[in-house]
Amino acid sequence: QVQLVQSGAEVKRPGASVRVSCKASGYIFTSYEVNWVRQATGQGLEWMGYMEPNTGNTAYAEDFQGRVTMTRSTSTGTAYLELNNLRSDDTAVYFCARGTGADSFYYHLDVWGKGTTVTVSS
Amino acid sequence: QSVLTQPPSASGPPGQRVTISCSGSRSNIGGNTVSWYQQLPETAPKLLIYMNNQRPSGVPDRFSGSKSDTSASLAISGLQSEDEADYYCATWDDSLKGVVFGGGTKLAVL
Numbered sequence: 001q002v003q004l005v006q007s008g009a010e011v012k013r014p015g016a017s018v019r020v021s022c023k024a025s026g027y028i029f030t031s032y033e034v035n036w037v038r039q040a041t042g043q044g045l046e047w048m049g050y051m052e053p054n055t056g057n058t059a060y061a062e063d064f065q066g067r068v069t070m071t072r073s074t075s076t077g078t079a080y081l082e083l084n085n086l087r088s089d090d091t092a093v094y095f096c097a098r099g100t101g102a103d104s105f106y107y108h109l110d111v112w113g114k115g116t117t118v119t120v121s122s
Numbered sequence: 123q124s125v126l127t128q129p130p131s132a133s134g135p136p137g138q139r140v141t142i143s144c145s146g147s148r149s150n151i152g153g154n155t156v157s158w159y160q161q162l163p164e165t166a167p168k169l170l171i172y173m174n175n176q177r178p179s180g181v182p183d184r185f186s187g188s189k190s191d192t193s194a195s196l197a198i199s200g201l202q203s204e205d206e207a208d209y210y211c212a213t214w215d216d217s218l219k220g221v222v223f224g225g226g227t228k229l230a231v232l
Contacts, residue, residue, distance in 0.1 A: 035221065037167075037221075037223075044124060044210065044223060044224070044225045044226040045159075045167065045210055045212075045223045045226070046223070047212075047220055047221040047222065047223060049220065050220075050221075059219060059220060061218075061220050062218070095166055095167070097167075099221075101155075101172075101173075104154060104214040104216070105153070105154050105155060105214070106154075106155050106172075106173055107154070107155075107157075107213075107214045107221065108155075108157035108169060108172040108173070108212070109157070109159070109167075109169060109212070109221070110169045110172070110178065111169075112166040112167055112168065112169075113166065114165075114166050115166050
């Protein structure tokens with residue numbers, strides 16, 4: 001079945017970097033964008049950006065420009081999120097989600113990973 | 123502050139019908155289709171409605187969506203206790219060039 005399996009929880013110091021992985025299975029990895037969405041405790045969903053696995057092209061939300069990098073390994077079908085210069089308010093659950101829709105008009109996120117908890121604490 | 127506006131909470135007794143609204147603007151809901159996500163406690167969001175009113179396979183027909191101009195709605199009929207969850211609307215924003223979410227609505231089945 002179609003699924004996205006994420007890496008385990010991380011604890012980082014302020015100023016450090018974190019890399020979260022998202023391994024796709026059950027579909028052609030290069031045919032769908034991989035989005036990253038985060039959720040702080042008790043808060044709503046925040047879109048961080050997406051990566052096109054076929055080309056490696058990315059689009060990042062303005063709030064994360066300069067601090068985030070989304071990459072992939074097509075050989076393993078895995079997408080990666082790297083967030084640099086971590087702050088305490090980056091503490092959140094980070095989800096990867098498959099993006100689908102013929103174009104932006106129809107865009108939606110149809111398959112989600114279970115999430116990776118990232119804790120930033122000194 | 124979320125780009126899309128949802129009421130923070132909604133409630134209803136079992137068996138009733140409840141509606142959750144989602145308000146946006148021309149650059150997002152006004153120009154693109156809307157999707158809805160259900161997030162049960164301590165789980166990942168799940169796609170509930172896409173393209174304004176389409177249900178993925180496995181989603182009960184008690185859930186329905188609609189859109190008019192720059193607003194959208196999610197209706198849940200025949201409320202059940204397992205419907206207690208957070209519900210989020212989302213769409214593409216042509217100005218921001220990305221996905222935008224509503225702030226979420228917590229549904230209580232009383």
